[in-house]
Amino acid sequence: MLRFALRRLLVALLVALAVSAASFLLVFLAGDPAVAMLGQGGRAEDAAALRTLYGFDRPLPIQYAAWLAKALVGDFGRSQFFNLPVAAILWERLPTTMTLGVCGLAFALALSLPLGILAALRPNSALDRIALLVAVTGQAIPSFWLGLMLIVLLGVVFPVLPISGADDWRGFVLPTVVLGYYATPGFMRLTRAGMIDVLEADFIRTARAKGLSAPDVVLRHALPNAIIPVVSLAAVQFGFMLSGSIVIESVFALNGVGRLAWESITRSDLPVVQAIVLVFAVIYVILTLAADLLNAWLDPRIRAA
């Protein structure tokens, strides 16, 4: 287990290093980041001043090394727009996005696990078809459009929920539903497939033959085995949801990191963009590492591979 954990940790560190290079290099897609930051009508001498201020005039590897060294201690530079340290702005916005992500994940699991289990218990029943419908539509509906339609339905036609902002918990209901629904199909398909596989296994037949009650067999014997791949998917989906928060937060006017990312991109506040790409990517790397380790601990066969 220790060998496996160390190997996996090394890979995660290398991936984190690679994504840091990618986030750093991203801003050079503009050709000259100083000119991009000034926007249209920028003067040449201002660009030159910016180039010196941000050190864009140094060789790339040296810039990257300096940027990475600072990022490692939580210093992502200064936002040009806010004239504040990027880290301080991120710190202020992160709770909203994390709350949204965690609520969305919880909603997705609360919807998909029971549906997936029930669908597996009665394949091809009406319930199985409903589960399939939820999965198929969840994959086809653009989340921003679903958000807008829910705003029309629940904010305008039957006004029960606020349509933007997050002054209290009610502001999180619709964004949670939209973000969670987007992650539901994957969880449900995996839970259903896993349960169907496990329910055919010998030890389940034994448990049934012993006379254990049906809920006991399903929840205590079958579910823990079926749910292992769901853990990995949860880590992956949480990462995708962070990325998806850009769309959701702009639809519902939530002041999270996603909205900050979009605003920073439109006003070319490049240090903020770099920092958010890096933070989201590193969160994903950490989560998938944790999921892999948890999986290996739960299922010894994985360690051997």
Next chain:
Amino acid sequence: MSGALAPSEGIAGPRPGARVLAASARHPGLVAGLAVLLLLTVAALAAPLLAPHDPYAQDLANRIVPPAWMDGAKTAHPLGTDHLGRDYLSRLLYGARVSLGIGLAVALLSGLIGTALGVTAGYFGGRIDMIISFVVTTRLALPIVLVALAAVALVGASLQTLVAVMALLLWDRYAVVMRAATQQMRSRAFVTAARAVGCSTPRIIVAEILPNLANQLIVVATLEMAQAILLEAALSFLGLGVQAPIPSWGLMIAEGKEHILFEPWLIFMPGALLVLLVLAINTLGDGLRDVAAPSTRA
């Protein structure tokens, strides 16, 4: 000689084409998905003939005319007009061209990248496989929407940029599926035979392995096209995808956002078409997978 061996390997019974046709009859989803997709494709191709107006023609005297089933509709604009008085039906029809065109282009380009990487990793294994798998893992860690938005903004929004950026981000599933499929193929008898008679490695990959991956490739391409269409819509909705005045469904939803309180149909129609299109493509892809490549199911 080895070429003659390949197609018959592992297939018993009727030709694959006949098999697929027979199986299609048992999969109503596949047929329905294909029918809707064909319908939308024909509508997109025939947009210049079907559209009652020029999709770019503004008519400020007739702004936000409601669609036919609402009060105040005008027969000249069966689905109403937008905030600049442009005919909505015409814009929706031309929007299908944008979605399908971009979806197809991205599915093909990302397919080239992903297949090249996946087949290389799967065939050679060892260190090459390790490096390519590392690239795939790194790509998966990067937040797609965020990186795509930033890249489009920094390079400068245009259709070419948009397609290139999406193709460079959406190849991962091809790579993963093709790698696994190639690994399985590599040790099959016809590949060993081809190697034994002295075929070169590129020839083995192109003539022996790739044709046998076609089924799975089509399945992944279908699902990836749906992904690309949804991503294009999201990017256009956020203002960094297809640029005005080109009619993209995602952009039309963004333009309708101002009118969400009183004219929600401006948002409803392009979104409903997106759902219909993506649903059709996904259903077709799922059906094809059941029929042609059950092993790709994840």
